[in-house]
Amino acid sequence: xxxxxxxxxxPVEAExxxxxxxxxxGLFTTVQDLGRPGWQRFGVPAAGxxxxxxxxxxxxxxxxxxxxxxxxxxxxxxxxxVVSEGLVACTGADLGFTIDGQPxxxxxxxxxxxxxxxxxxxxxxxxxxxxxxxGGIAVPEVMGxxxxxxxxxxxxxxxxxxxxxxxxPVGPLPIDWRDRDGLALPEAxxxxxxxxxxxxxxxxxxxxxxxxxxxxxxxxxYRVTPNSDRMGLRxxxxxxxxxxxxxxVSEGVAPGSIQVxxxxxxxxxxxxRQATGGYAKIATxxxxxxxxxxxxxxxxxxxxxxxxxxxxxxxxKQRLELLAAVAEFTGxxxxxxx
Amino acid sequence: xxxxxxxxxxxxxxxxxxAGDEAVLVELGQEIRRELNLRVRALAHLLTGPEAPAWVRExxxxxxxxxxxxxxxxxxxxxxxxxxxxxxxxxxxxxLPAPRRIEIPVRYGGDDGPDLEWVAHRVGLSPEEVIARHxxxxxxxxxxxxxxxxxxxxxxxxxxxxxxxxxxRLSLPAGAVAIGGRQTGIYSLDNSPGGWRWIGRTDVRLWDxxxxxxxxxxxxxxxxxxxx
Numbered sequence: 001x002x003x004x005x006x007x008x009x010x011p012v013e014a015e016x017x018x019x020x021x022x023x024x025x026g027l028f029t030t031v032q033d034l035g036r037p038g039w040q041r042f043g044v045p046a047a048g049x050x051x052x053x054x055x056x057x058x059x060x061x062x063x064x065x066x067x068x069x070x071x072x073x074x075x076x077x078x079x080x081x082v083v084s085e086g087l088v089a090c091t092g093a094d095l096g097f098t099i100d101g102q103p104x105x106x107x108x109x110x111x112x113x114x115x116x117x118x119x120x121x122x123x124x125x126x127x128x129x130x131x132x133x134x135g136g137i138a139v140p141e142v143m144g145x146x147x148x149x150x151x152x153x154x155x156x157x158x159x160x161x162x163x164x165x166x167x168x169p170v171g172p173l174p175i176d177w178r179d180r181d182g183l184a185l186p187e188a189x190x191x192x193x194x195x196x197x198x199x200x201x202x203x204x205x206x207x208x209x210x211x212x213x214x215x216x217x218x219x220x221x222y223r224v225t226p227n228s229d230r231m232g233l234r235x236x237x238x239x240x241x242x243x244x245x246x247x248x249v250s251e252g253v254a255p256g257s258i259q260v261x262x263x264x265x266x267x268x269x270x271x272x273r274q275a276t277g278g279y280a281k282i283a284t285x286x287x288x289x290x291x292x293x294x295x296x297x298x299x300x301x302x303x304x305x306x307x308x309x310x311x312x313x314x315x316x317k318q319r320l321e322l323l324a325a326v327a328e329f330t331g332x333x334x335x336x337x338x
Numbered sequence: 339x340x341x342x343x344x345x346x347x348x349x350x351x352x353x354x355x356x357a358g359d360e361a362v363l364v365e366l367g368q369e370i371r372r373e374l375n376l377r378v379r380a381l382a383h384l385l386t387g388p389e390a391p392a393w394v395r396e397x398x399x400x401x402x403x404x405x406x407x408x409x410x411x412x413x414x415x416x417x418x419x420x421x422x423x424x425x426x427x428x429x430x431x432x433x434l435p436a437p438r439r440i441e442i443p444v445r446y447g448g449d450d451g452p453d454l455e456w457v458a459h460r461v462g463l464s465p466e467e468v469i470a471r472h473x474x475x476x477x478x479x480x481x482x483x484x485x486x487x488x489x490x491x492x493x494x495x496x497x498x499x500x501x502x503x504x505x506x507r508l509s510l511p512a513g514a515v516a517i518g519g520r521q522t523g524i525y526s527l528d529n530s531p532g533g534w535r536w537i538g539r540t541d542v543r544l545w546d547x548x549x550x551x552x553x554x555x556x557x558x559x560x561x562x563x564x565x566x
Binding site: 044152201202248275276316 | 361363365368382399402482488527
């Protein structure tokens, strides 16, 4: 979260080109970049791609900087008609990505021409695919980001998911875009699925729960329920019991916080979470594992294991090293500080 | 955890708690009290001013706590904790800049405040008396949250404290002024869900994403409602 983006100047075109026309929007397809950190004290969630690794990798394949905006495609994907020639790459979940009816490899750049149709034919694995296009989706920035935050109707296309008939503007093509056609990430730099267990740091309010609750959280499997969304992964499983009620005085809420309302069922808070909240939080998913939560689909099983902060920082570094390797392999800008 | 320097009998000991590996929660207390909120403000001031440590990414002030996002590439968890402990102690002794005071014109009752009559009946006062008492205090913005720009203001006079609606409204308009418990708030966004009692409305825009700065109010500001 909050990765700084290496600054790269992009020539401004008066009228952005139309890259795609939306023939069918899919279940919930939104424009996302790396989010708008810095506004949480005003109650604005950071938003941004849930699986940032996948978005950054897709951007790198088409020659974009890590923070370019792409499409986050959820479970059932859209159908898009190509309007302008260019380059696309799809990463993250396998939702049956095809170009003109032919399966198109994930984690690979593909040249596309006007008239071609991009379609997602059905989910095989994961929950969210990321579609990057050379030049990036060129919707206007709102408070420093193009990320869609639907609850406040900002970012993306008028703050809402894609709808049929939308025309998606794209930025200028990089000079070397044709050379990237077919560029594919090696297996070691791709990521699949939800690793188990997901690692957490206990707290900030683990002392508000009975010892049995901690034991259950770290011992029993939980299931992802269908009412999960970009705000949070709602889990069901053994009840987590509080010592004296679920309510706390409202406070800032970090990404990955596992809040437990009165019903004892945990909710792992994601990018569109409210910036503040009033439920006790038993633990927090470590930053290195947040990408994977974006791939947890309804029905998936999740288990948790506790680590200390030093371990989490080591794993965080490993993730940044992997992203640096993606940048190196694709010859693109790395995340600042990575 | 190291015991902090006792500052006064009434102040609880601050706790610095991990909120994942990129944030820590500085908990100065567990209740809604002006003195605690002032200490939150002092700490936020020290962490966002010119002498803020380079590892601070973002702070989120709340009633009695401050969530501090940090950059683990620039400081270890231990270093962050140590610095925060020192700053909490220092925060009790600094002179804060005077809070800004903002007047918010409000139309009370009718279509602009459909719950005014209910509130008046509930607390046993006339609607005029509810308006007079709601617009008398100088409120402090304890925090923003819930939705972009939503302000939690306190303290509401005790005689106006009412319970929230059992079924929250699905759609309040931007500018709706509402009360709940010992607090009052202003909704910043059209179609906000909300459980507080809606008594008035302002045309002042608390949030405009295209304005610079986008937000009218920040934590620590003082607010007075002016009936119009």
